[in-house]
Amino acid sequence: MKVGIIGYGAMGAAFRSVLEDEGGKVTAVLGRASSLARTRAELPTSVLVTDDVAAFCAAVDVAVECAGHEGLRLHGPRVLAAGIDLVVASVGALADAPTEAALRAAAETGGRLVIPAGALAGLDALSAARAAGLEEVRYTSRKAPRAWRGTKAETMIDLDAVTQATVFFEGSAREAALAFPQNANVVAAAALAGAGFEATRVALMADPQTSANRHQLEARGAFGELSLQVLARTLEANPKTSLLAPLSLVRAVLNLGRKVIV
Numbered sequence: 001m002k003v004g005i006i007g008y009g010a011m012g013a014a015f016r017s018v019l020e021d022e023g024g025k026v027t028a029v030l031g032r033a034s035s036l037a038r039t040r041a042e043l044p045t046s047v048l049v050t051d052d053v054a055a056f057c058a059a060v061d062v063a064v065e066c067a068g069h070e071g072l073r074l075h076g077p078r079v080l081a082a083g084i085d086l087v088v089a090s091v092g093a094l095a096d097a098p099t100e101a102a103l104r105a106a107a108e109t110g111g112r113l114v115i116p117a118g119a120l121a122g123l124d125a126l127s128a129a130r131a132a133g134l135e136e137v138r139y140t141s142r143k144a145p146r147a148w149r150g151t152k153a154e155t156m157i158d159l160d161a162v163t164q165a166t167v168f169f170e171g172s173a174r175e176a177a178l179a180f181p182q183n184a185n186v187v188a189a190a191a192l193a194g195a196g197f198e199a200t201r202v203a204l205m206a207d208p209q210t211s212a213n214r215h216q217l218e219a220r221g222a223f224g225e226l227s228l229q230v231l232a233r234t235l236e237a238n239p240k241t242s243l244l245a246p247l248s249l250v251r252a253v254l255n256l257g258r259k260v261i262v
């Protein structure tokens with residue numbers, strides 16, 4: 001299986017490293033023109049590094065998006081339309097209805113759109129439980145103040161002055177995913193698996209006492225109750241992103257080529 005990566009930042013590099021440890025092969029990277037030279041220097045010459053979507057599509061069987069909401073919106077429909085299965089990290093982009101519609105339409109006749117759990121857990125149970133009816137789904141994210149820097153949180157809370165875990169946002173999964181494109185993708189995945197973007201409720205917290213990303217998911221429905229917490233180690237290259245996220249992408253890609261799927 002020839003694997004391509006769209007967007008080679010912290011997640012793309014971690015994904016490649018783990019995939020290759022697991023025996024997979026990255027054959028191409030699709031990047032922005034402005035970052036091609038830097039990306040080229042980080043990769044062996046056998047890997048195509050390009051900003052040309054057609055050349056990228058010709059070089060891969062499966063693509064993994066690690067490029068942020070804009071990257072998924074720009075390239076996702078075209079890659080799917082070329083018949084290539086696409087595993088996405090920037091799931092929150094689907095909170096924008098036209099983007100979701102474009103991706104679903106392209107997947108209808110093209111490659112499969114795969115939405116992994118990313119840094120969260122329990123999406124299998126949530127998705128299964130939905131069939132019997134879900135009454136309540138709540139997600140809470142708790143990250144160190146530095147993980148909220150450069151985001152809308154800076155206009156909602158004084159990240160330098162926060163001394164204890166503090167909620168600075170409460171709303172729907174749609175509002176969270178659109179307002180926090182680098183930090184609230186997991187809740188979009190939970191919403192798509194479970195109760196949908198409106199009914200899934202979200203709280204976001206800054207916590208100066210943690211260096212990990214703490215994801216909490218609670219659900220109630222006909223199936224019973226679910227309550228779980230992931231205390232996720234972050235990537236050195238990006239404290240916003242949990243190591244579990246690229247690991248989840250690797251699992252999703254390898255499962256596409258397996259006869260026995262766990």
Ligand SMILES: NC(=O)C1=CN([C@@H]2O[C@H](COP(=O)(O)OP(=O)(O)OC[C@H]3O[C@@H](n4cnc5c(N)ncnc54)[C@H](O)[C@@H]3O)[C@@H](O)[C@H]2O)C=CC1
Pocket residue numbers: 006007008009010011012030031032035066067068069070071074088089090091117118119120181182183185186238240241242245
């Ligand atoms: N599902 C999940 O659990 C998680 C999802 N994410 C998503 O993954 C994305 C990537 O995360 P990181 O690698 O940590 O961020 P990063 O900022 O380190 O890397 C993003 C990379 O994408 C590239 N890029 C941006 N626009 C592009 C475009 N139009 N075409 C090609 N490349 C483009 C950038 O140059 C950069 O190299 C985040 O923005 C977020 O949307 C992040 C964490 C967890």
Ligand SMILES: O=C([O-])CC(=O)C(=O)O
Pocket residue numbers: 118119181182183184185186187213232240241242243245
């Ligand atoms: O990696 C994480 O902890 C989750 C994250 O940033 C996201 O969902 O966008």
